[in-house]
Amino acid sequence: MQKRSTRIIVLKFLVVFILMITSFFVLQHNASWYQQPVGEVMSVKNLSSQSLQDQYGNNIKQHDERVKVKILNTEKKNEIISFKNTYDDAMAITQPLHQHDQIFLSKSEKSWGLKDFKRDTFWIPILILVIGVLIITTGKAGVMMTTSLFLNVILFIFTIYLNLITKDANIFWLFILFSLVASAITLMFVMGIKNRLTWTVLLTVITSTILAMSIGLLVFSLTKGKGLHFELMSFITQLPQPMFLSMTLVGVLGAVMDEATDMIATLFSVEREHPDIGLKDLLITGRHVGQEIFGALSNTLFLIFMAEQIPMAILYLRNGNNWGFTYTMNLSLGMIQTLISAIGIVLTVPAGIFWVWILHKWQQKKAGIQS
Structure with a gap:
């Protein structure tokens, strides 16, 4: 049985290798496309x-x-x-x-x-390799994850297309709709549409994202946008503030979904092991899980932001600019996005505990009525 399983895995990798080689030679001669x-x-x-x-x-x-x-x-x-x-x-x-x-x-x-x-001759075979290894190693979960990624890419392109063809469109509202649909697609494909965990994570993601963006907008309103140089954003062809808010929204969504999935999955495991768990114990467990995730995830966001800005920051400094001017011209907007994402990460903990508790009580009430 084990030998048969090994042969099947080897055969799958061989198929991926053949697809890579075939795509390489096809794309090497596809200039007519x-x-x-x-x-x-x-x-x-x-x-x-x-x-x-x-x-x-x-x-x-x-x-x-x-x-x-x-x-x-x-x-x-x-x-x-x-x-x-x-x-x-x-x-x-x-x-x-x-x-x-x-x-x-x-x-x-x-x-x-x-x-x-x-470059398609090289990056498409590499893409085939990555997707192939993912599907082989993770099975059905990998297929569903790849499908959701493909659908989200199509949805993202469609959102940009709507912005291009719609006169006076506010890209921020378009990306609000994109975020809602993309979150639902991702969670339903990865976790299943009938899974209570899916809907709990989705409610948590929506709640914490709305709260984080609302806090950011409130601060922008109270300070009247002082210190925010939206005009310094590169390659902007429409109003920069909605564009910045759209970028921030997508960043917050990714960070919040990452944390919410891990935290709520852990809380569901605790709930299954201790069906009679009280609100206090649930709060303590959720807080501990959130503390474990928050530090690593916040630093990851910061490092991603810094890695993206290193080339331009060095370019500014090498051309005689001081740190203050470099931060204002190159780093300030990205740092604000990181801070708003960090706020979303913090709010995910109470939001997740709230929805786990609400659905837990609803499940208990439903079971009591049926019994």
Whole structure:
């Protein structure tokens, strides 16, 4: 029996490996799927290198290379073009090209140039590997989790699309609806629609998220937004405040759902072992569980925020700006998002205990009526 189980697992991994290899070769030759020009680098010749220094004393080496590219699609298919590619050692914006790289091309009035790299050849096989390993190791739970993730991605794209096609749409209200539906989809697929745990977690997530966002909005209103530089948000094409609130809402939702799932699952286990548990004992248990989760989760949120901001913070500091200006320009809004998420994490404990207790009493009353 054990050998048969091992063979099945090996066979599943073999299927995942075959799918990875197949997708790699298919995507290597899928240039016809794209409307924009795609090319393959035939050869690269280094032309020159020079050292540059900006006004702040930052030194960097810049390189020029001559690239020959074969166009793989459009009416210019199989045509060989040549252009100069310039990159620097930092490779933050510009990057070197190598033979057999597939790239998207752009054409100005006189010449061709590099627009972006074609990366589907690599990231889709990696995605297949990740999903395959997840499903093999977790079974049905992995299938349901992957399905909910796929649905949430579609829902997210649809929400953005609604914002784009709706005139004068308030993106914050659209993301409120997105958060409600995404939370329900995730919990129902992962825990089951008829599971009492699902509805308890969902009620807790909604309650603590609403409270955290309400506290944030109340503080913004009382302080009249002083110190909040929404205009510093990058690539904003509409009102920045609703956009910031939408970003914050999604961040709070993720943090709260993580904590609520762990805490309420623990409280349900305690409830099953001690059906006659009182409110005081439930409060003590919930508080202990919340204390264990709160510290780690809050620090995780802070570290994620800091990791995201490190490149820009270093860029500001290396260009002669002090810490105060760097914080104001680059870190302040993210820190506020982290604080609101932390408030949501704290409120999840009493909200979770409240809903566990309410549903526990309702279950007892229902059992008493039936008996």
